[in-house]
Amino acid sequence: SSTSLLGPADIRQLAGRLDVRPTKQLGQNFVVDANTVRRIARLAGVGEGDLVTEIGPGLGSLTLALLETGAHVVAVEIDPKLAAELPATIATRAPEAAERFSVVLSDALLVQAQQLEVGGRTPTAVVANLPYNVAVPVLLTLLERVSTLTSGLVMVQAEVADRLAARPGDKTYGVPSVKAAWYADVRRAGAVPRQVFWPVPNVESGLVQFTARPHPDTSATREEVFACVDAAFAQRRKTLRAALAGWAGSADAAQAALDQAGIDPKIRGERLTVQEFSALAAARPKG
Numbered sequence: 001s002s003t004s005l006l007g008p009a010d011i012r013q014l015a016g017r018l019d020v021r022p023t024k025q026l027g028q029n030f031v032v033d034a035n036t037v038r039r040i041a042r043l044a045g046v047g048e049g050d051l052v053t054e055i056g057p058g059l060g061s062l063t064l065a066l067l068e069t070g071a072h073v074v075a076v077e078i079d080p081k082l083a084a085e086l087p088a089t090i091a092t093r094a095p096e097a098a099e100r101f102s103v104v105l106s107d108a109l110l111v112q113a114q115q116l117e118v119g120g121r122t123p124t125a126v127v128a129n130l131p132y133n134v135a136v137p138v139l140l141t142l143l144e145r146v147s148t149l150t151s152g153l154v155m156v157q158a159e160v161a162d163r164l165a166a167r168p169g170d171k172t173y174g175v176p177s178v179k180a181a182w183y184a185d186v187r188r189a190g191a192v193p194r195q196v197f198w199p200v201p202n203v204e205s206g207l208v209q210f211t212a213r214p215h216p217d218t219s220a221t222r223e224e225v226f227a228c229v230d231a232a233f234a235q236r237r238k239t240l241r242a243a244l245a246g247w248a249g250s251a252d253a254a255q256a257a258l259d260q261a262g263i264d265p266k267i268r269g270e271r272l273t274v275q276e277f278s279a280l281a282a283a284r285p286k287g
């Protein structure tokens, strides 16, 4: 292929020409290593026929690797300077892929599903090196808004990767683990060293893989299930009976809901699966 990926010298030169000063606030750490972005594209399993949503394309490191697979890419970038430069970068370094690429200037938290479509086709995958401070909300927002996604591969802070992929009973199991599990099967997919970024961040990174699956079968809405999850983990050292008293109206009402859902009231929220949270939300007394 005639795609030419970005290395350390290219990134420095591009950043210099555009006068880009990476900000922490926008999580701007650019990948300067071709092997890393190729690995992400390969693990994502995308190729011809896929419409990939990329969040935070930055200078285009991962974008070029995604285009190299033959996929279509719609990238969402919040930084106007970076968004404006991307088409030229693609046209120069992967000319034959230019027609498979477009960029949306937007905060990913505000983007609408329609903006990610191309000629009526809906996105099949999300692949991103996410801005670290908003990684979890961005991910959950996309999973919620873009119901056609079948898979995802994202790079996040290693600690966040652990939390997203944690199983009930794991030390890092919490709100992000349960909410992600509402949409998908989530797994760790490897580590990424700090040295592949410019500037080099303070933390290690990790890859997380998503495979969409049907929501748990429940009469509760997504909002009701998530409210129950938030309540259970807000006081994670209490038993569920105590932690859910406010959520249910009283400790007795919490007890009744737990009984109805078949859950031991003496255990803690950190042991419940998303299916159990869903059953519990459905059993909450109404009104």
Ligand code: SAM
Residues within 6 Å of the ligand: 026, 027, 028, 029, 030, 031, 032, 055, 056, 057, 058, 059, 060, 061, 062, 063, 076, 077, 078, 079, 082, 106, 107, 108, 109, 128, 129, 130, 131, 132, 134
């Ligand atoms: N994908 C590029 C790479 O791998 O080199 C850049 C990744 S960098 C970790 C995160 C990118 O997300 C930056 O380009 C930043 O400007 C962008 N960004 C930050 N917050 C965003 C938001 N809320 N919505 C969309 N993009 C955002």
